[in-house]
Amino acid sequence: MRLVISGRRLVCGTLLLPVLCGGAWGQRRGGAPAGGGIRTAPTTVRDPGAAYGLDTGTTPLYSSNGQVRHAEDEGKVEFRSETVLIEVPTGVTDRSGRPVTGLTKDDFKIYENGAEQKITAFEEISAKSTNRIDLSGKVNANTYTNLTAAAQQSPQTVVMVAIDSVNTPFLDQAYGRKQLIKFLAQRLTPGQPVEIVSIGQRGLRSISGLTYDSQTLIAALKKVSGETPALQGLGPDAQASVAAAPLSPSGLLASAASPAPLDGSASDLTSRLQQFVDQGEVLEAAYLQSNAIETTMQSFLSLAWSVSGIPERKALIWATAGFPFFIDSPSAIPAGNLGPLYERTMQALNDAEISVYPVDVRGLVNYSPNAQPDSVAPSTGPQQTRQIINRSWLQTSQIGTLNDFAEMTGGRAFYNSNDVAGGFRKAVAEASSYYLLGYYLNTHNDRAGWRKLKVTVNKKDLQARARSGFLVTNATLNPERTHVTDEGFALRSPFDSTAIPLTVQVGATTPQGDKKKIEFAYHMPVSGITIQEGSHNEFNLDFITEARSNNQPAGHSAQVAHGVLTPEALAKIKSDGIYFRNSLELPPGQYQVRCLVRDNVSGRIGTVSAPVTVN
Missing domain, CATH: 2.60.40.10 (Immunoglobulins)
Structure with a gap:
């Protein structure tokens, strides 16, 4: 050379x-x-603390017209390679929900935006390796590694459990931990590697590293205390207003700038004062919701990078009460600095073959104002009607968003059930056996947007479950676009990256x-x-x-x-x-x-x- x-x-x-x-x-x-x-x-790296908006103040959730951005708004995509392999982990179950094995490539069909694709890669994965894996650690007195040789070769389904205190009410956090302990004590498969982390106001932290011992996991969980989420101090009506009327802060202020004239009555004055208080809560809720999105996405990105070097599929069980970002369609993207972070996170989850299984730890939910312990005294007339409508919409949208997010990664959401431990059990069972299908992306189609995926099986009474699609944007397909921020984020991540x-x-x-x-x-x-x-x-x-x-x-x-x-x-x-x-x-x-x-x-x-x- x-x-x-x-x-x-x-x-x-x-x-x-x-x-x-x-x-x-x-x-x-x-x-x-x-x-x-x-x-x-x-080469130089800017202050890594600035990666993905870490150095920003208020990050707008929405575009200047008050609407959520969408991937197709980007226009065209610059491909860095002429060949882009799309890998689609696919689970197949029978009518009873049991995994089905022994299928061949000819038993599957895969469609992108309705057009059948040629399957060029196929593999059946059965995560039954008995080799113990280790993510990282000390090799000897002065040598360190991020991934042992066994971890690079062992086909095992790694299960990660993320306890979310950013998006979960304080009392529900304790119930979720109790249900998780119940699951670990009764249902954990022998030889199943599990890691538990928490997502809090200060970001991601480890509760228990990757281990095969359920008693170690339980002992670590029992030491965890709850954390008051930022939105806890705000009434559910303020949170519902932000979700039901997705306006930018400037738009919210504008809507309050020209109130109707007072009619002089005491009731009208009281109502106007209550509206003033509510308006302040809505603005604060919008700001805190933006922070919640950032913290949640940064945590998912760190987790994805931490296990990306381990082959085969991973299951991320997300013990939460909701997603902080309203998804009106799979192509929805937060505006401002949150956009590239969200896009990069979704791509990282796909690259690491992580399926997300949100489990709503609230159990059965009653969204009536009278059923909420933190509600202001119930209103009457139009204000009460608005409260009920907004809360109903908030609950429906939270469940819908959890479903959409899970399907975008090939997982499934579990909600509206007091058997939270059952949700944990089903999530682990689904990820244990699957097929890996692959096809080459048509790079001549350079339009940005959401590419819808559908996988079918040519066998009666069998059901295929795969991610519902993927984002095609410059942030997901052109690594140079996020070069500096990726390096800065990796240097500040609480976990090592293993790609x-x-x-x-x-x-x-x-x-x-x-x-x-x-x-x-x-x-x-x-x-x-x-x-x-x-x-x-x-x-x-x-x-x-x-x-x-x-x-x-x-x-x-x-x-x-x-x-x-x-x-x-x-x-x-x-x-x-x-x-x-x-x-x-x-x-x-x-x-x-x-x-x-x-x-x-x-x-x-x-x-x-x-x-x-x-x-």
Whole structure:
């Protein structure tokens, strides 16, 4: 390989290759070096805390005309590749709901927007491996990984349970945890790996890591306390008004700017004062609802990336009371900074083969104003009628949205039942056996929007369940559109990303003035990296090493490695993997270091976290 300039070393198998480490490099995103070789250059990442709107104040839920945006409003999509494989995990059950096995490719038909597609990939998956898997951890004294070899090869259905305190009333959270303990104590299949997390005001956190022991899960759950959701202090009527009349805050203010004249009566004055109070609650509810969408989507994105390197299907059981975003159609997208986050999250769920199973932990719901403990004294006349209509609409839309969201990911919603534990049990059973169908997307159709999917089985009395479709937008199909925000989010995520299996060795420290230089050796199998073998074996990778102390930035190093490989070098890295060396200079102290690699062709990311002490 011809190299541009010497400096740091990129190691391909046992072949050491110099790479750039400083100076003026011109454009960061240049083409591959002419005549072959590797080009590397330092790269920068904006404040990762700003990723996906984390640095914003009020993020609008709706467009300027007060309506929800839709994917088709984007117009056209720029495809980065001529071949896009659409994979569709499909479960098949008989009339009794039992999984059906032994079917062939010829037994299935798949349709996109009503047009039959040619099935080019087919596999029957039975998640019955007995190998124990581990997501991440310490390999030895100074080596860390995000995905063990067993996790990369074991066909097991991983079950994740997300306890949602952002969108669930406080009292219902306790009931949901009780029902989850009941399910774990009686129904957990032996050898079933389960992880429990919580979604709260401060984001996603782990309650119990991936484990096969139900008693460990139960013990961790018993230590969890509830959290008052942000919307808890607002009356259900304010929440219903926001959902039933999806206006932007400016629109809500405009509607209150010209009230009808007072008639002078005491009752009219009281009514007007109540309307003034209600209007303030509606505006606050709109703001808090926006925050709830952001927190929920960030949590789902972190979860998806954390298990994306584990093969086969995963089930995400979402213990919640509702979705914070009203979906009037599958193509609905929040406006403003929330849009790319929502689109990226939906794509990440699909890429990781995650089916979401929302379980409404409220059980049976009575939406009458008189049945709510936090209701203001019941009104009479038109105001009472409006309360009942809005609350009824809110309950109906919440259930409808949970159904739509579940179907968009290939899952199923469970609601209006006090047997919440039964919902948990059915969700796990559905995800245990399935078929993986695949077809190539027609990239000549560059119109943005929602592509509706339908899978049928050519056998009597059998039912196929697959995701109802997928979004075709620039954020979902063009990884360059979210390049910076993806890296920033991965660096700040509470969990490591596993789309690229990565192992990092923390090297020795050497004095560097009043600081010390610490070396980090990356290693990844070539299976996680895109080598464009039809384009002179071209590859394009970002490497970032970042240290934080007391949750504050302490050190940062970032480079891009872009080049082409000779046939001999390609064969070598296919055998031995890719190695990369980077370093940080840090003063004495305790640090949490996160190492990141991003494949700039596919957008896949792998990260590894390691504690580092500098004496």
